[in-house]
Amino acid sequence: MELQLALDLVNIPEAIELVKEVEEHIDIVEIGTPVVINEGLKAVKEMKKAFPNLKVLADLKIMDAAGYEVMKASEAGADIITILGAAEDMSIKGAVEEAKKQNKKILVDMIAVKDIETRAKELDAIGVDYICVHTGYDLQAVGQNSFEDLKAIKRVVKNAKTAVAGGIKMDTLPEVIKANPDLVIVGGGITGQDDKKATAAEMQKLIKQG
Numbered sequence: 001m002e003l004q005l006a007l008d009l010v011n012i013p014e015a016i017e018l019v020k021e022v023e024e025h026i027d028i029v030e031i032g033t034p035v036v037i038n039e040g041l042k043a044v045k046e047m048k049k050a051f052p053n054l055k056v057l058a059d060l061k062i063m064d065a066a067g068y069e070v071m072k073a074s075e076a077g078a079d080i081i082t083i084l085g086a087a088e089d090m091s092i093k094g095a096v097e098e099a100k101k102q103n104k105k106i107l108v109d110m111i112a113v114k115d116i117e118t119r120a121k122e123l124d125a126i127g128v129d130y131i132c133v134h135t136g137y138d139l140q141a142v143g144q145n146s147f148e149d150l151k152a153i154k155r156v157v158k159n160a161k162t163a164v165a166g167g168i169k170m171d172t173l174p175e176v177i178k179a180n181p182d183l184v185i186v187g188g189g190i191t192g193q194d195d196k197k198a199t200a201a202e203m204q205k206l207i208k209q210g
């Protein structure tokens with residue numbers, strides 16, 4: 001099980017400062033969608049340059065023109081690129097094909113997918129690398145989480161790695177770990193804490209214990 005730090009509400013210098021604090025306690029750093037919108041793929045490039053040993057995920061949430069966008073994110077140095085589960089199969093296949101060419105990985109974000117089990121089976125058959133259940137900020141705001149969806153994909157996914165994101169904090173981490181995803185994605189649960197390093201260290205410890 002790995003820990004990914006999601007950076008959504010920062011600019012590039014702030015992102016780099018933040019990662020310096022927690023670097024040794026995370027496996028993957030995510031350049032979040034709002035950061036890509038504000039700063040472009042330059043944010044991915046700068047992060048990879050600053051931390052060549054960390055895996056960098058570009059949260060592009062691709063919906064179309066997938067092969068091209070995966071190629072551009074790969075050129076910027078992303079190791080993992082996200083596409084939406086709601087995208088057409090043709091787009092998912094294009095993303096997977098381009099990622100293979102570039103020796104990169106594709107994470108599918110299941111945000112807003114209604115029939116999670118059916119879509120997860122289809123995506124698994126296409127050959128994506130990760131399937132991630134995700135409660136975005138707008139549904140977190142009304143008290144939702146993805147813990148039941150995580151159990152659902154764990155039941156049906158045979159090949160892809162499983163991941164979970166959306167409002168995970170220290171107090172909910174044990175419940176997430178119990179479901180045994182391959183990847184736990186935490187944003188505000190670390191970045192919103194006064195002692196980010198201690199929080200990331202504690203989360204890493206719990207995750208490594210499994």
Ligand SMILES: O=C(CO)[C@H](O)[C@H](O)COP(=O)(O)O
Binds near residue numbers: 165
């Ligand atoms: O992709 C995202 C929002 O669309 C976030 O990166 C993801 O939800 C993780 O952040 P948090 O733990 O703060 O919810």
